[in-house]
Each structure stands twice: as C-alpha cells, then as structure tokens.
Amino acid sequence: MTETPSQQKFLLLDTDAVQVTTLESNEAFTSTRVELDARAIKRIFKKLKKQGHEINEQQVSGKLLQECIQHIIAQQNFVSVWGPQLDGPPPIAQIDKPFAFTVFLDIPPEIQWPEWSKITLYRPNRDITQSMVDTEMDQQCLINGERFDRNGPTQPNDIITCNLQIVTEESKEASTIEALEILAPAPGEPTLIAGLPIPDFQQHLEKLTPGSNYTLNFEMPEDSPLHGQHCTLNLECLKIQRIEPASIEQVVELYGSPSEKILKQQIRLSMQSKFDRDQAITMVDQLFQALEEHVSVDVPEHVIKGMVQRRINQTGNEARAAGHSPDDVKAMVRGSISEWTAEARIKNASNAILILLSKELQVSMYEPLVAAEISAMAADLGRRPEEVRQEIIDQGRMSLIVSNVKKMQCLELLMDELTIKDIPAHEWEAMQEVDQA
Numbered sequence: 001m002t003e004t005p006s007q008q009k010f011l012l013l014d015t016d017a018v019q020v021t022t023l024e025s026n027e028a029f030t031s032t033r034v035e036l037d038a039r040a041i042k043r044i045f046k047k048l049k050k051q052g053h054e055i056n057e058q059q060v061s062g063k064l065l066q067e068c069i070q071h072i073i074a075q076q077n078f079v080s081v082w083g084p085q086l087d088g089p090p091p092i093a094q095i096d097k098p099f100a101f102t103v104f105l106d107i108p109p110e111i112q113w114p115e116w117s118k119i120t121l122y123r124p125n126r127d128i129t130q131s132m133v134d135t136e137m138d139q140q141c142l143i144n145g146e147r148f149d150r151n152g153p154t155q156p157n158d159i160i161t162c163n164l165q166i167v168t169e170e171s172k173e174a175s176t177i178e179a180l181e182i183l184a185p186a187p188g189e190p191t192l193i194a195g196l197p198i199p200d201f202q203q204h205l206e207k208l209t210p211g212s213n214y215t216l217n218f219e220m221p222e223d224s225p226l227h228g229q230h231c232t233l234n235l236e237c238l239k240i241q242r243i244e245p246a247s248i249e250q251v252v253e254l255y256g257s258p259s260e261k262i263l264k265q266q267i268r269l270s271m272q273s274k275f276d277r278d279q280a281i282t283m284v285d286q287l288f289q290a291l292e293e294h295v296s297v298d299v300p301e302h303v304i305k306g307m308v309q310r311r312i313n314q315t316g317n318e319a320r321a322a323g324h325s326p327d328d329v330k331a332m333v334r335g336s337i338s339e340w341t342a343e344a345r346i347k348n349a350s351n352a353i354l355i356l357l358s359k360e361l362q363v364s365m366y367e368p369l370v371a372a373e374i375s376a377m378a379a380d381l382g383r384r385p386e387e388v389r390q391e392i393i394d395q396g397r398m399s400l401i402v403s404n405v406k407k408m409q410c411l412e413l414l415m416d417e418l419t420i421k422d423i424p425a426h427e428w429e430a431m432q433e434v435d436q437a
Contacts, residue, residue: 012044012060013067020072028300029107030076031087034068035100045095061093069103081352082106082303104302111356114294116417121286124279126425128271136267140251143183147241152209158184159241160208164194165234168395175395179238193233194381212237270379275425277376282428284407287414288353297349297356307344308337354406363409365402373405 017040024031044064048055069084087102142157154160160182166175177194184205185191191201199218207214216233248260257263312333319329357363371385374392378385392398 011067012047012064013071014040014043015071017043018068018071020075023102027107028109028298029104029302031102031104032072033100033102034072035098036064036068038096038098041093041097041099042095044093057092057094061091061099064093064099065090065101068101072103073105076105080106081108081355082300082348085302085306087302104300106300106303108356108359109297109352111295111297111353111360113357113360114291116414117419119287119290119294120419120421121283121290122423122428122431123420124282124425124428125422126275128268128275132271133264133268136271137248137251137264138245139183140267141245141248142243144251144254145243145245147243150240150242152212152240154184154205154208154240155242156184156186156202156205157243159243160184160235161238161241163236163238166194166196166395167232167234168229174234175391177391192381196231196233198233208235208237208240210237210239274380277380280408280411281404284404284411287411287418288350288407291353291357292350295353297352299345299348299352303348304341304344307348308340311336311340311344351403354403354410357410358406361410361413363406363413365406369405369409370402373401373408 017036019035019037021033021035022030023033044060045055048060073080073084083106085104085106087104091099091101093099147159150158162180162182164177164180166177180194182191182193185202187202189202191198193201198216201216204214204216214235214237216235218231219229246254252260252263255263255266257266315332315336316329319332324332374389375385378388381388392401
C-alpha cells in the first residue's frame, strides 16, 4: 500500500522541529519560510554519527531540503504545476547553526478548457502503395549489398561511416555516436541522421571525404518531436563506401522470410506502422498548438525568474570555461535576458497546459508506454531500443519523451470529442510548405 505524503517517514527530518511561516499567499502561489533551529540540526548530525554514517554537509543539506519541501507540500495538500522554487541559493546544514530557506509553491490555476468540438484537427492519410513497398525493397537490397571503399567525394547511395556529435537546445551536453553509418540520399530523397531529419543534406555530399570534418546547423522541422529547436551536427567522416546491391533473393534469405511476397507484406506493415505514428504526432502538435492559442495560463514571475537565472548561470559557466572575460559574460547575458524571459514564459505555460490537461483527463503514466515509445523510435532508427534509451538518458531527453507519451494519451482520450477532418497526406504536406514559406 502506498503511503500518503502525510504518512511518509523521513530519514533525517523531525517534523515537530520544523517551523513553517507563510510569508505571502495569493491565487498564484504561496511563499513559505521554513526553519530548523541549531539544536534540531545538532540532533540530526548526532543521529547520523551514532548510526555510523560518514557526514557530508552537501549530501545532508540536499536530503534535508528535499524532506522539508515534501513535508510542507503534504501540509498544503495540492499538486504543484511548476514545482517548488527556492528564493535564493540552497541552504547548507552546519552543526550548531540553524537551517532555513524560503520556497515558492504555486497553486494550480483554474483552467477554462475550450469546447472540444470546436477544435479541428487534420488527419493526413496515405495509402501504402506497391510502388512504395518496391522502393523500400530496393533500399534493403542497397543497404545489404557488398561494399567497396571510395576515396571520395561522396556520391548518392554511398555509405558514410562517421563519428557524430549532436547538440540540441534541450540537451545539457553534446551526445556522441561513434562509427554511425549514414546512407547518402539519392536526389530529392529525405535524409535521417541518428533519427534527425536533415533538410537538403544532398548539397553537402561533395564536401564529405574520408578524414574530413563537417558541421551542419539547422532548425528541426515540423514533423520532429523537437521541432523549432536549433540543432548542430558535427561529423567526422571515417570512410566512404560504394555499394553493389544485393539481390532480392539474398535479402529474403537474410531476413529469414519464407518468400519475397511475405517479406514485402512485412515491409508494408512496417511502413504503415511508421506512417500511423507520424500521423499521431502531427495531430498531437495541432491539438496542443490549438490549446496554447485558446487557453490562457498566467505563469508566476518567480517561476520565470528561476528559469532565466538557471540560463544565466549555465551561460556564464560555459562562457568562462571557453575563456571569455567577466565583461564579455555580462554583455552576453545582458543581450539575452529579454529573449530568455519570453522563452521561459512560453515554455512554462505550455508545460502547465499539458500537466493540467493530464490531470483533467486523469492520464496515468506507465513505464510500458514509455518503453513502447522508445521501441518505436528505435525501429525508425534501425537501432536497438536499449541503445536509444541510454542515449536519451545521456542527453537529458527522458522528460521530453514522457511529455510526448502524455500528449499521445490526451489525444486518444479526446478523439471522440474533437472535430477530425481527413485529408490526403500530400495536401497536408503542401499546406505545411505554404505555412513555412
């Protein structure tokens, strides 16, 4: 049986010793002062020493802060949308000294949801034709053919083996994939590199030769979960190989399929599954774009200031590490404050809409749903799910994946109430090209 917050037992905290004072309270948030006197802190250190623990002030401080916040959230008895926000730096627990901090806790706003039938979503539809299946079979013959080293430059349908470094706005640090294989696109064909759709990659082919390094900068397109974000790819080209395509019979044998006909049926099902997932992502984007236009969410100023301050700290640390002077760092920050503030307001409002809608629809998050989403991503990339999961964790993108899964669930629960218009996929794509022009 799961304990309620008020029943939780704390490792360090004696809740009777906590002094809680409400400094300010309004419709948006409460500002709360939390204090433990020096005697309470001394008892905590004495307890840890008696239990044989090695005392680390940073670790003790972090755990004590966490338990104090859990305690006051249990007292407030509501779910925070933006999470607790400290007013100032985290406190440090020191023996014979009081432990005190001020924390903001937001009060979930009342949302007036739109009449769902007045939200119209376009559902792109595409028939998987025999021609599309045959083209995919040709690709399989190409990918599984015999390879011969080429000195360069790269030609369409060559295999490029490279070390790849990926940096996106969401990632805390660069992610590296070693010995990644990329199929150079034929004229007019799209390109996926580590699952990222790269616009106009063909124009870069002649610049890629064995031993060369190349950097690509681009905005993520609409059909990507990271659409709108800036992305940088650094490619170190290790080798280039031309391919002598395998025969259809060789590919059928490679996949262990009983016949060419059955393999093509499997290819058709795989292509349909991929299209269905892309269709759902398209509709999710439309739904939440409509909600952001129809629903007003006032983000508390302390939430915006907290996000901007973290951005300032990150930029300052990176700039100093790169050798910039203090005056340069100040100039960088000063020139970006307005932009960061606007971004923080938009991002927090968007996150709040998802959290509050999930609560309204009673969306539950289960690990199998996240695993299924990662497996689908891995299938798109032609990689193993466990490798993709670890890459997501390393890039700090797991919260984004969880958000995407929640959005999918919201869409499923609202489908019967929304107005859905079916449209051929090519018409939808043409509409997007016009919007982006």
